[in-house]
Amino acid sequence: MASNAQGRKRGATPSRDRLRDGNVPNKRGVDDTDNLEVFCRMTPYSGSHSCLEIIDENTVRSTPPPGLNKRDGGTYQDRVYEFNHVFDESDTQQAVFQTSAIDLVQNLVRGKNSLLFTYGITGSGKTYTMTGKPTEQETGILPRTLDVLFNSIENKVDKCVFYPTGKNSYEIRSRVLANVERFKLAKQGQHNVNKDIEIRFNERARVDGYNDDYLCTVFVSYVEIYNNYAYDLLATEADGRTPKKRDIRQDTAAGQTFVENATEIEVSNADEALETFLKGEEMRRVGDTILNKDSSRSHSVFTIRLVMAPYPTSSDLPYPEQDPTKIVVSQLSLVDLAGSERAKRTFNVGDRLAEAGNINKSLMVLRQCIEKLRKNQKHGSLVETVPYRDSKLTMLFKNYFDGSGKIRMIVCVNPKPDDYEENLNVLCFAEESQAVRVAVDSRKLPSPGAGINDANRPPVPRRFFSRWNYEVDTVLKNSDIVQMIKSPLTENFIIDDMYDEGTVEHLKEVYTRRKQENEINQRNMDYALDEFDLLLRNTLCVADFNALRVEELAREKEATERFISTLTAENKQIKREMNSMAIRLREYEIEDDNQALMEHQLRQGRKKDQEKFRSNVEALKTLQDLCNVQSPSVAALAKNFGGHQDGNEKAAPGRGKVTTTTTRVHTQITMSGQRGRETEPREQKYGNAAKQEEGILANAVPYFNPKYGRRSKSATRVIDHQPANRVPTGTVMQPNMPHGAKRVTQPRYLDPTRRGTTAIHQYGFPVPGSSAASVWDMYGHLLDRCEQASAIGEETSTDNMSDVFDTPSVKHEPALDQDKFNMRF
Numbered sequence: 125m126a127s128n129a130q131g132r133k134r135g136a137t138p139s140r141d142r143l144r145d146g147n148v149p150n151k152r153g154v155d156d157t158d159n160l161e162v163f164c165r166m167t168p169y170s171g172s173h174s175c176l177e178i179i180d181e182n183t184v185r186s187t188p189p190p191g192l193n194k195r196d197g198g199t200y201q202d203r204v205y206e207f208n209h210v211f212d213e214s215d216t217q218q219a220v221f222q223t224s225a226i227d228l229v230q231n232l233v234r235g236k237n238s239l240l241f242t243y244g245i246t247g248s249g250k251t252y253t254m255t256g257k258p259t260e261q262e263t264g265i266l267p268r269t270l271d272v273l274f275n276s277i278e279n280k281v282d283k284c285v286f287y288p289t290g291k292n293s294y295e296i297r298s299r300v301l302a303n304v305e306r307f308k309l310a311k312q313g314q315h316n317v318n319k320d321i322e323i324r325f326n327e328r329a330r331v332d333g334y335n336d337d338y339l340c341t342v343f344v345s346y347v348e349i350y351n352n353y354a355y356d357l358l359a360t361e362a363d364g365r366t367p368k369k370r371d372i373r374q375d376t377a378a379g380q381t382f383v384e385n386a387t388e389i390e391v392s393n394a395d396e397a398l399e400t401f402l403k404g405e406e407m408r409r410v411g412d413t414i415l416n417k418d419s420s421r422s423h424s425v426f427t428i429r430l431v432m433a434p435y436p437t438s439s440d441l442p443y444p445e446q447d448p449t450k451i452v453v454s455q456l457s458l459v460d461l462a463g464s465e466r467a468k469r470t471f472n473v474g475d476r477l478a479e480a481g482n483i484n485k486s487l488m489v490l491r492q493c494i495e496k497l498r499k500n501q502k503h504g505s506l507v508e509t510v511p512y513r514d515s516k517l518t519m520l521f522k523n524y525f526d527g528s529g530k531i532r533m534i535v536c537v538n539p540k541p542d543d544y545e546e547n548l549n550v551l552c553f554a555e556e557s558q559a560v561r562v563a564v565d566s567r568k569l570p571s572p573g574a575g576i577n578d579a580n581r582p583p584v585p586r587r588f589f590s591r592w593n594y595e596v597d598t599v600l601k602n603s604d605i606v607q608m609i610k611s612p613l614t615e616n617f618i619i620d621d622m623y624d625e626g627t628v629e630h631l632k633e634v635y636t637r638r639k640q641e642n643e644i645n646q647r648n649m650d651y652a653l654d655e656f657d658l659l660l661r662n663t664l665c666v667a668d669f670n671a672l673r674v675e676e677l678a679r680e681k682e683a684t685e686r687f688i689s690t691l692t693a694e695n696k697q698i699k700r701e702m703n704s705m706a707i708r709l710r711e712y713e714i715e716d717d718n719q720a721l722m723e724h725q726l727r728q729g730r731k732k733d734q735e736k737f738r739s740n741v742e743a744l745k746t747l748q749d750l751c752n753v754q755s756p757s758v759a760a761l762a763k764n765f766g767g768h769q770d771g772n773e774k775a776a777p778g779r780g781k782v783t784t785t786t787t788r789v790h791t792q793i794t795m796s797g798q799r800g801r802e803t804e805p806r807e808q809k810y811g812n813a814a815k816q817e818e819g820i821l822a823n824a825v826p827y828f829n830p831k832y833g834r835r836s837k838s839a840t841r842v843i844d845h846q847p848a849n850r851v852p853t854g855t856v857m858q859p860n861m862p863h864g865a866k867r868v869t870q871p872r873y874l875d876p877t878r879r880g881t882t883a884i885h886q887y888g889f890p891v892p893g894s895s896a897a898s899v900w901d902m903y904g905h906l907l908d909r910c911e912q913a914s915a916i917g918e919e920t921s922t923d924n925m926s927d928v929f930d931t932p933s934v935k936h937e938p939a940l941d942q943d944k945f946n947m948r949f
């Protein structure tokens with residue numbers, strides 16, 4: 125027997141050890157183990173007292189029937205059991221299949237093993253759940269599984285390509301040998317199709333996960349464990365009635381137990397598989413008992429094996445490489461256990477009683493195995509040996525408990541009071557079984573494409589090949605011409621003379637010889653036909669595929685053209701938008717330039733303003749300095765201006781003169797309010813002192829004190845900013861304030877650029893009452909004139925004030941007259 129590098133036999137289901145070698149972590153790891161899953165299904169019950177009640181989809185409660193006591197006299201209590209899922213009476217067969225089995229089919233097509241078994245007491249609905257009946261509502265798990273499997277797999281090879289060795293492995297025949305075998309198989313002829321199959325419901329669901337790089341086929345086997353012996357339900361003894369007894373062996377290389385030489389039938393569709401199953405069912409031991417008229421007297425194990433091998437690397441023919449080490453086998457075992465039964469209820473005797481004893485014993489061993497497994501797993505070591513060998517059933521299950529696949533149990537319970545006590549045991553066992561953890565079968569189908577140059581891969585997708593072949597086969601099967609060509613030639617002889625023995629003998633010889641020749645020719649022709657058929661198929665298939673591809677390309681071309689025209693239209697639109705955006709951009713640029721120019725001008729203007737402001741500040745500073753110079757005393761002033769009052773036009777040096785370096789002129793401008801107060805006779809207000817002062821001042825030069833002079837921003841309004849503690853000197857020149865002059869309390873700086881022109885033009889300097897000029901400007905102007913005079917060595921006297929006021933370059937305007945100021949001292 126060929127074995128691969130890992131010491132595994134050809135086509136064998138991998139053992140737990142191999143799985144470990146194949147990077148499956150330790151069984152006790154949390155991530156790589158899976159709990160044994162248990163689903164509970166309740167049989168419909170129409171009686172008055174139901175002992176089982178479904179609380180939710182995971183929980184069921186058992187209630188003792190009224191008046192029932194334990195054998196020791198104690199009473200039963202209500203008890204709640206939890207499972208992965210609980211199906212109630214209304215759950216359909218479809219729902220049961222979808223919830224509890226379809227993912228196991230997916231496991232199968234993905235190359236993994238699974239075991240699903242039904243467990244419960246007799247008559248609880250195990251067989252119904254597993255097999256059911258042909259109608260849509262009643263089709264059980266097994267037929268649905270077969271349908272879904274064949275709906276989901278691709279790339280099926282012809283029959284006889286794979287063959288089982290009988291030792292838990294498979295091999296691949298050459299194409300010629302496979303043809304010969306097929307020929308033999310065809311000669312065996314078709315037997316009548318079971319009428320149940322003709323009317324049966326077909327499940328349409330499918331599962332994904334099949335590796336398209338593999339070619340595959342399906343084998344089924346059907347074995348029963350009866351009275352602790354394994355029987356092959358697909359093979360009979362010479363009597364044609366008794367199933368063949370088989371041994372259960374340990375495949376040491378694979379670490380697996382298997383039924384040796386069990387018949388494995390290759391099936392190409394679900395109907396064929398189901399037919400095989402039904403054929404086996406006919407052999408299965410079923411008996412009529414008080415509790416179930418079709419009571420299963422054995423445990424039945426229907427195994428579906430999906431055998432897969434990768435496509436060849438060197439050819440594009442849909443034929444697997446003849447390397448058995450590349451074969452991958454996955455299996456799903458569907459087990460319908462016989463129901464446990466109490467002899468005192470069934471009243472069985474004889475064979476039935478012996479059967480029941482064996483059934484109960486094997487179920488007991490199953491329970492023990494699970495309990496011991498639990499115990500060992502709880503302690504994390506082998507505390508107790510698991511007694512797999514005590515029963516054929518557990519020997520068969522050993523693979524799975526050792527970790528070569530998923531295990532799932534469907535517990536069937538009937539809520540009728542009679543089954544209450546037995547159901548307690550079943551439910552207890554089922555609930556505890558969930559604690560058992562089994563290693564997950566984490567095999568992955570290796571990618572056959574690994575290491576293969578893409579150029580070597582078939583030009584036509586495999587899926588296309590299989591479908592195409594299937595269609596061609598269907599056509600050929602129905603073609604009379606092809607059948608005629610393939611059928612052996614028949615000889616027709618007509619003997620006219622019945623006494624012509626020589627002729628008859630001769631004809632007999634001729635016939636025999638021709639028959640032999642024909643057989644040889646037929647064989648050769650078959651080979652040739654097969655070869656030709658393959659070649660033709662290949663060529664036609666490629667041609668068809670190419671035609672299909674051309675169609676696809678044409679469609680793609682159309683779509684591309686449509687796409688291009690859409691893009692062109694979009695492109696045009698984008699261009700149009702871009703043009704309009706360019707125009708707008710130009711406008712924005714021009715606007716931007718204008719704005720920049722305006723900003724530049726604004727900056728220039730601001731710069732000029734700042735310069736002016738600076739010069740004003742300097743002037744102000746100078747003015748402050750001047751103001752800080754101590755004012756001359758009244759006596760000094762009287763002395764200075766005395767000559768002028770005498771009408772002496774030529775003032776003596778040092779009298780009636782104002783030097784340019786000191787205060788030249790002091791003007792006091794009073795506010796109108798204050799002026800009103802000043803209308804009061806000075807004699808009254810200041811008494812003799814005022815008189816005296818006036819007497820003194822009567823001879824003095826008019827005195828103009830700019831320190832106290834202020835002008836409002838309004839040209840025609842005059843303001844007077846007097847310090848609060850001013851000492852009234854009485855020597856201040858006071859303007860005649862126009863009526864309605866504005867009063868302000870705070871002096872403020874006014875922008876010289878806004879200075880009013882009227883007063884300047886009229887008097888050569890800003891005068892009080894001018895709308896825009898301040899007293900500071902006026903004073904500054906006076907200073908400038910004085911400085912100019914000083915520069916040319918003149919002395920500016922108050923006599924020259926008219927010169928100061930009357931600048932030649934300034935035009936006199938009649939609006940304001942110097943007399944209006946009415947200066948008085």
Ligand SMILES: Nc1ncnc2c1ncn2[C@@H]1O[C@H](COP(=O)(O)OP(=O)(O)OP(=O)(O)O)[C@@H](O)[C@H]1O
Nearest residue numbers: 167168246247248249250251252416419420462463
């Ligand atoms: N869910 C169900 N819906 C309708 N009928 C059911 C259901 N379950 C069981 N039955 C019916 O109950 C009867 C007994 O069921 P079944 O033969 O499946 O029991 P069993 O558990 O296989 O018994 P045994 O162990 O003796 O073989 C059958 O006639 C079956 O049609």
